Amino acid sequence: MSITSLREGQGSPARSKITILTIQEKKQRQAPITCLTAYDYATARLVDEAGIDMILVGDTLSQVVLGYESTLPVTMEEMLHHTRAVRRAVKTALVIADLPFGSYQGEAKEGVANAVPFVKEAGAEAVKLEGGDRRVDLVRRILDAEVPVMGHIGLTPQSLHKMGGYKVQGKDLTGIERLVKDAVALDRAGVFSIVLEGVPREVAAMITREVAAPTIGIGAGPECDGQVLVFHDIVNLTFAPPAKFVRSYGDAAALIRNAVSQFKADVESGGYPSDAESYHLPKETRADLEAILRRKTMKAYSR
Numbered sequence: 001m002s003i004t005s006l007r008e009g010q011g012s013p014a015r016s017k018i019t020i021l022t023i024q025e026k027k028q029r030q031a032p033i034t035c036l037t038a039y040d041y042a043t044a045r046l047v048d049e050a051g052i053d054m055i056l057v058g059d060t061l062s063q064v065v066l067g068y069e070s071t072l073p074v075t076m077e078e079m080l081h082h083t084r085a086v087r088r089a090v091k092t093a094l095v096i097a098d099l100p101f102g103s104y105q106g107e108a109k110e111g112v113a114n115a116v117p118f119v120k121e122a123g124a125e126a127v128k129l130e131g132g133d134r135r136v137d138l139v140r141r142i143l144d145a146e147v148p149v150m151g152h153i154g155l156t157p158q159s160l161h162k163m164g165g166y167k168v169q170g171k172d173l174t175g176i177e178r179l180v181k182d183a184v185a186l187d188r189a190g191v192f193s194i195v196l197e198g199v200p201r202e203v204a205a206m207i208t209r210e211v212a213a214p215t216i217g218i219g220a221g222p223e224c225d226g227q228v229l230v231f232h233d234i235v236n237l238t239f240a241p242p243a244k245f246v247r248s249y250g251d252a253a254a255l256i257r258n259a260v261s262q263f264k265a266d267v268e269s270g271g272y273p274s275d276a277e278s279y280h281l282p283k284e285t286r287a288d289l290e291a292i293l294r295r296k297t298m299k300a301y302s303r
Ligand code: KIV
Pocket: 037, 056, 057, 058, 059, 060, 061, 098, 195, 197, 218, 228, 229, 230
């Protein structure tokens, strides 16, 4: 391993920047694609340094960071703000930003105008939007504006009320036909990848074989070209019973609770901060200060 192949100050070889071409090429050579959400500098940095291919600034920001019940309330400003923070952290992964509910469901012109700032101002390299066949015109227009698009079909949380709840999609023949049609329409429109959420494994496998764009599954089984999960879900920071497809990889809640309780106990017992955790005066200033204090005490006694 040559010195130039090492990133400054780190022991691991530098990785090449991931682009949409890397993602498409991974499908061709059947290499699994990894994707996680991130919404802030610290977690985005850790996810990037772990070598994840794509970081999605998902509109799940609304729930897992901002505490709303669904993804519907999150605004353009909030999504842009968090995308900027993620951008500052990420060196290698492809950064994708979710278009929030209401920012692209109206006029296509407005959808394009809302997609562009994610790249121009916030530094994302692609945007994601929900919906299939009915978004084809919008997808083409966003691509014409030079912004790569990731599609998202199946259980699309922004359609919560239209779906009548968070329900697995494509469970009957009509549903399967609709999903395949949506996937093919997005593929033909030129999306660089398609998220398949809450879809039976068999249907996701069929779509994955059918389309050129890599499929990224979440609750869609192992045959997808890649997998995405919500970062907070895999480290137990979501405060809700996990969905069937979530696998837990750590307990950040326990770690944080423990650290906070220990801090509280240390402050309350006088155990924090210690002398070693305190700043000290330089020797000469300390001597000068002590001399002044001594003179003051002597004056007080002589009165
Ligand atoms: O917003 C999000 O986190 C997502 C993923 C669940 C794919 O859209």
